[in-house]
Structure formats: structure tokens, C-alpha cells
Amino acid sequence: xxxxxxxxxxxxxxxxxxxxxxxxxxxxxxxxxxxxxxxxxxxxxxxxxxxxxxxxxxxxxxxxxxxxxxxxxxxxxxxxxxxxxxxxxxxxxxxxxxxxxxxxxxxxxxxxxxxxxxxxxxxxxxxxxxxxxxxxxxxxxxxxxxxxxxxxxxxxxxxxxxxxxxxxxxxxxxxxxxxxxxxxxxxxxxxxxxxxxxxxxxxxxxxxxxxxxxxxxxxxxxxxxxxxxxxxxxxxxxxxxxxxxxxxxxxxxxxxxxxxxxxxxxxxxxxxxxxxxxxxxxxxxxxxxxxxxxxxxxxxxxxxxxxxxxxxxxxxxxxxxxxxxxxxxxxxxxxxxxxxxxxxxxxxxxxxxxxxxxxxxxxxxxxxxxxxxxxxxxxxxxxxxxxxxxxxxxxxxxxxxxxxxxxxxxxxxxxxxxxxxxxxxxxxxxxxxxxxxxxxxxxxxxxxxxxxxxxxxxxxxxxxxxxxxxxxxxxxxxxxxxxxxxxxxxxxxxxxxxxxxxxxxxxxxxxxxxxxxxxxxxxxxxxxxxxxxxxxxxxxxxxxxxxxxxxxxxxxxxxxxxxxxxxxxxxxxxxxxxxxxxxxxxxxxxxxxxxxxxxxxxxxxxxxxxxxxxxxxxxxxxx
Numbered sequence: 013x014x015x016x017x018x019x020x021x022x023x024x025x026x027x028x029x030x031x032x033x034x035x036x037x038x039x040x041x042x043x044x045x046x047x048x049x050x051x052x053x054x055x056x057x058x059x060x061x062x063x064x065x066x067x068x069x070x071x072x073x074x075x076x077x078x079x080x081x082x083x084x085x086x087x088x089x090x091x092x093x094x095x096x097x098x099x100x101x102x103x104x105x106x107x108x109x110x111x112x113x114x115x116x117x118x119x120x121x122x123x124x125x126x127x128x129x130x131x132x133x134x135x136x137x138x139x140x141x142x143x144x145x146x147x148x149x150x151x152x153x154x155x156x157x158x159x160x161x162x163x164x165x166x167x168x169x170x171x172x173x174x175x176x177x178x179x180x181x182x183x184x185x186x187x188x189x190x191x192x193x194x195x196x197x198x199x200x201x202x203x204x205x206x207x208x209x210x211x212x213x214x215x216x217x218x219x220x221x222x223x224x225x226x227x228x229x230x231x232x233x234x235x236x237x238x239x240x241x242x243x244x245x246x247x248x249x250x251x252x253x254x255x256x257x258x259x260x261x262x263x264x265x266x267x268x269x270x271x272x273x274x275x276x277x278x279x280x281x282x283x284x285x286x287x288x289x290x291x292x293x294x295x296x297x298x299x300x301x302x303x304x305x306x307x308x309x310x311x312x313x314x315x316x317x318x319x320x321x322x323x324x325x326x327x328x329x330x331x332x333x334x335x336x337x338x339x340x341x342x343x344x345x346x347x348x349x350x351x352x353x354x355x356x357x358x359x360x361x362x363x364x365x366x367x368x369x370x371x372x373x374x375x376x377x378x379x380x381x382x383x384x385x386x387x388x389x390x391x392x393x394x395x396x397x398x399x400x401x402x403x404x405x406x407x408x409x410x411x412x413x414x415x416x417x418x419x420x421x422x423x424x425x426x427x428x429x430x431x432x433x434x435x436x437x438x439x440x441x442x443x444x445x446x447x448x449x450x451x452x453x454x455x456x457x458x459x460x461x462x463x464x465x466x467x468x469x470x471x472x473x474x475x476x477x478x479x480x481x482x483x484x485x486x487x488x489x490x491x492x493x494x495x496x497x498x499x500x501x502x503x504x505x506x507x508x509x510x511x512x513x514x515x516x517x518x519x520x521x522x523x524x525x526x527x528x529x530x531x532x533x534x535x536x537x538x539x540x541x542x543x544x545x546x547x548x549x550x551x552x553x554x555x556x557x558x559x560x561x562x563x564x565x566x567x568x569x570x571x572x573x574x575x576x577x578x579x580x581x582x583x584x585x586x587x588x589x590x591x592x593x594x595x596x597x598x599x600x601x602x603x604x605x606x607x608x609x610x611x612x613x614x615x616x617x618x619x620x621x622x623x624x625x626x627x628x629x630x631x632x633x634x635x
Contacts, residue, residue: 117338125148489601564619
């Protein structure tokens with residue numbers, strides 16, 4: 013029994029607080045979050061111990077025997093969250109390079125990692141096989157932010173994205189199966205007994221994972237579970253599935269929950285997106301806590317146990333094994349030399365590798381494999397160097413190879429109609445790239461003739477996930493005539509782009525009392541909408557009516573001699589300001605409570621009545 017008290021309370025607060033703070037700081041700095049989370053753990057643990065004589069956070073001492081099961085449950089949720097992202101239908105429709113990286117890249121990379129771990133790092137063959145499976149997988153939680161940072165073309169982004177999503181659960185399953193074989197052998201069983209135990213554990217894990225997934229899907233499909241309880245029930249089911257599998261056959265819980273996630277992901281559940289987002293939220297804080305705990309629990313002696321051969325392995329693995337694997341797997345797939353080189357260099361390891369390595373290594377030490385003690389620090393160093401290097405090199409490398417889609421930020425404009433096409437023309441004059449999406453090829457005809465990039469298809473479909481490549485866009489404007497549809501689009505893309513970057517037109521047309529109308533409880537709640545463009549009461553019907561009455565968009569550039577104050581004095585009290593483009597290429601969608609920028613060189617776009625010449629005094633004005 014452990015003693016609870018202020019130290020334990022402070023430990024829990026420091027772990028959760030530092031982990032979430034590291035994620036927030038990474039978002040603000042656009043750094044890889046995994047680096048800062050690991051750094052926070054190292055600072056609170058071994059670094060603090062070196063400086064002050066004892067660690068500020070020592071999870072093993074604070075939680076005692078409860079630390080292992082706590083980490084095990086957290087890893088179970090993380091693996092389930094990884095499994096629930098893999099939809100086999102999406103893989104079937106993926107490109108040839110993606111399928112090759114999955115079906116050829118993983119086994120080739122695994123073999124290369126095993127050879128490097130054994131001959132360079134000096135690990136035993138069985139430990140090399142276990143850790144090699146984990147290190148072969150790239151982490152989707154690390155790769156996806158890097159794709160947004162580098163502005164890559166869709167083909168390369170698709171390869172990196174789906175490699176991480178698909179190989180993550182495959183690598184975890186492979187590592188767990190190898191681990192079970194090692195554990196059975198360490199317990200003194202011969203190869204026949206160990207093989208039987210492995211098969212038994214795999215069957216138990218697979219049966220429970222499939223049973224829980226199929227049962228939960230059936231319950232959801234038949235309406236046996238109310239909507240508010242679905243996400244909490246999934247979380248509870250993951251914990252129960254993991255615990256039951258481990259009770260029936262030791263260390264098979266990870267297999268069970270990974271298969272559980274795969275079954276749920278491929279069950280065509282209507283509420284799958286809500287569950288994914290709930291699980292992402294839970295997994296986010298668990299990931300932060302697990303990283304801080306694992307890093308803080310490392311003793312200075314653990315890090316000092318790493319020698320030159322271990323660091324040489326990291327260099328060989330990142331600079332030789334990964335590029336050769338990608339080159340062999342994608343040979344003849346259509347990727348050119350520059351694209352192959354980029355994919356070969358960019359391969360950051362992620363959450364599953366670190367969390368599973370720490371948990372599995374501790375389990376092996378318990379059964380007498382003392383040589384497994386080096387696994388956690390070795391994996392941490394590999395992850396840290398790969399993520400740190402990729403995080404800061406991906407954008408310069410993409411530019412060096414000529415693969416980065418450089419240029420100003422891009423807007424996704426949903427809904428092709430005369431008003432939105434007029435806005436697109438004004439954006440083009442202001443050098444703001446725009447993609448117009450609509451389900452009607454006829455409505456997109458004018459956009460195509462004007463030279464705009466278009467997306468034909470439903471933006472809410474599964475296909476849009478990889479066809480649109482949302483990482484290319486910095487903001488979205490839903491401007492269709494259907495206010496409810498606009499709100500649904502904003503809800504769908506809000507978690508991806510950020511709630512502050514998804515906009516829609518006002519749901520009502522009217523004078524100054526529009527705010528009261530929009531607060532009507534019968535209307536779509538503001539929490540279920542995007543941010544309002546221009547102002548409340550300026551809805552689609554009114555804008556379309558004004559368009560047919562001759563209103564048009566006007567672009568005006570601010571300057572030292574024509575500042576914002578002069579511009580606002582010219583346009584009056586209620587200008588229909590739409591977008592501001594800053595001199596650096598960034599843009600801001602405007603509306604109530606969002607004042608336009610004041611920097612000279614800023615281009616302001618507004619919707620103006622015919623014959624409006626009040627801005628003719630502006631020295632720099634785009635037509």
C-alpha cells in the first residue's frame with residue numbers, strides 16, 4: 013500500500029500540468045509536441061536529480077506498485093486510439109506507394125531494424141525483433157503536424173500519413189507477439205510450450221478484441237446505447253477488454269485492444285467520428301502523462317548506460333535503414349527520386365513506440381531479462397533524435413528538394429455560387445490562394461474557367477480526407493445557401509483547422525436586431541456553428557440579393573499615407589469587411605469583434621454597393 017499525501021498530489025499535478033503545457037507550447041511554437049513532452053519529463057526527473065540531488069518527480073517512488081498497471085491502462089487506450097484510425101476501405105482506395113509502404117515497407121524496415129539493433133547496438137536477437145517492430149513504425153500523431161508545417165504535395169503527404177496510420181497498430185501487434193514469445197521463454201518454457209502459449213495468447217486476444225468490437229458495434233447499430241453514453245462506454249469497454257485479456261493470458265491485453273479498435277473502425281458506425289474525437293481527447297492527456305512519467309522515471313544512470321554503439325545504431329537506423337527501406341519498397345511505384353529521398357529521410361517515431369517500449373521492457377525485467385533495461389532509454393533517444401531532426405528539418409528539406417508548396421496561406425471556400433465566385437476573384441487579385449469545393453460540376457464551371465483550383469465532391473465524405481489534404485489549408489469559409497450545411501461543415505473541420513479558423517455566413521438577414529434573432533433557441537446554437545463572417549444579420553440571402561443588384565468586392569491596400577483610420581472614415585460605420593491579407597501572405601477573415609490589421613501593405617477586401625467611390629483617394633488600390 014502506498015502512502016498518499018501532498019507529495020503524491022503534487023506529483024500528479026506536475027505530471028498532468030507539464031504534459032499539457034508541453035503540448036500547448038508545442039502548438040504555439042509549431043514544434044513537435046513529443047520532443048517537449050519528453051523534455052518536460054527529463055527536466056522533472058533525471059536533470060533535476062543531477063542539479064538538485066533528487067528528482068522533482070519520481071513516479072516509481074510516488075506510485076509504487078500502482079505505476080505499472082496505470083501505465084498499462086494508458087497504453088491500452090493509446091493503442092485502441094491508434095487502431096480506431098485504421099479503416100481498411102480507405103487503404104483499399106489509397107495510392108500504389110501507400111500500399112507498398114504498408115505491405116513491403118514494414119517487413120523490410122523491420123528486418124533492417126533488427127539487423128542494426130543486433131550488429132550495431134549489440135542487443136540479443138529476440139530483443140532486437142521486439143524493439144525493431146516498434147521502431148519501424150512512424151507515429152501519425154507526430155507526422156500529421158509535420159505535414160501541415162511543410163506544405164507538401166498530396167502524393168507525398170498521403171504516403172507519410174497512411175504509412176503512420178496503418179503501420180502503427182501493425183507494429184504494436186508484432187512487437188507484442190514477439191514480447192510474449194520472449195516472456196514465455198524467460199519463464200523457462202521450451203520452444204514448443206512457448207509457441208503454444210503464444211498461440212493461445214494470440215487467440216485469446218484476437219477473440220476478445222473481435223468480440224468486444226463486434227458486440228459494441230451491434231449495440232450501437234441497434235440503438236441499445238444512448239448517444240451521450242457511447243464515448244464513455246467505449247472507454248470503459250477498452251479498460252475491461254484489456255483487463256480481461258490480461259487476466260486470461262498474461263500480456264495479451266494490448267493485442268485485444270488494438271484489434272478492438274480495428275473492428276470498431278471498420279464497422280461503419282454512424283457515430284464513429286464522435287468516438288474518435290472523444291478518444292483523441294482522452295488519448296492526448298494520456299500521451300502527455302505517459303511521456304512525462306516514462307522520461308521522469310529514467311535515472312541518470314539509465315541514460316549514462318547508453319554508449320557509443322547505441323548512438324551509432326540511431327545514426328544507422330535513421331540515415332541508412334529508413335532510406336534504403338523506402339527506396340526498395342517504392343521502387344517503380346511512381347515516386348521520383350526527390351520524393352523517395354524526402355520520404356526516406358522523414359520518418360519520426362512516435363507515441364506507441366515510446367509507451368509500449370517502456371511497458372514491455374519493465375515486464376521483461378520482472379521475468380529476469382535484465383538486458384531489457386537498456387530498451388527504454390535506447391528507444392527514447394531514437395524517438396527524440398528522429399522527431400527533433402524531422403521536426404526542424406522537414407520544411408527546409410522540402411524547400412531544398414523543391415517539394416514544398418511554398419506561397420501564402422490557402423483558403424477552402426465551400427459552396428460555388430455567384431457571391432462566393434466573386435469573392436474568389438477578389439482573393440485571386442489579392443494573391444490569396446483559394447480552393448472552391450462543391451458537389452455540382454456545373455456550379456464549378458465558372459470557377460474552372462476563371463482559373464481557380466476546384467474540388468468536385470462532398471467535403472463531408474471519407475474520400476475528402478485524402479483528396480483535399482486539409483493540411484494545405486489554413487482556414488475554411490462555408491458559403492453555401494444552406495445555413496445548416498454550413499454549420500455541419502464547420503463542425504467537421506473545426507477540430508482539424510481549429511475552431512477559430514472555420515467561418516460561415518450569418519444564418520439570418522436583418523437589421524440591428526439580428527443578434528436577438530440569432531439568439532432564438534429555435535435557431536442553430538452558436539456552439540454548433542462556425543464563426544460568423546462579416547457580421548450577424550448578413551446572411552446568404554441578403555448577400556445574394558445585393559450581388560444581383562450590382563454590389564461587388566473591392567480590394568484596397570493600406571499604406572503609410574492611407575492608414576486604417578482613413579480607410580474606415582471613407583467606408584462608413586458598417587462596411588462589409590470580409591478578409592484582410594497581411595504583407596507576409598497571411599490572411600484573417602473578419603467579422604464582429606475581429607478588428608482589421610493596421611500594418612501598411614495590408615489589403616482589405618469588402619463587399620460594396622455599386623457606385624461606391626469613397627475609397628478613390630487610396631494611393632494603392634487593386635481593382
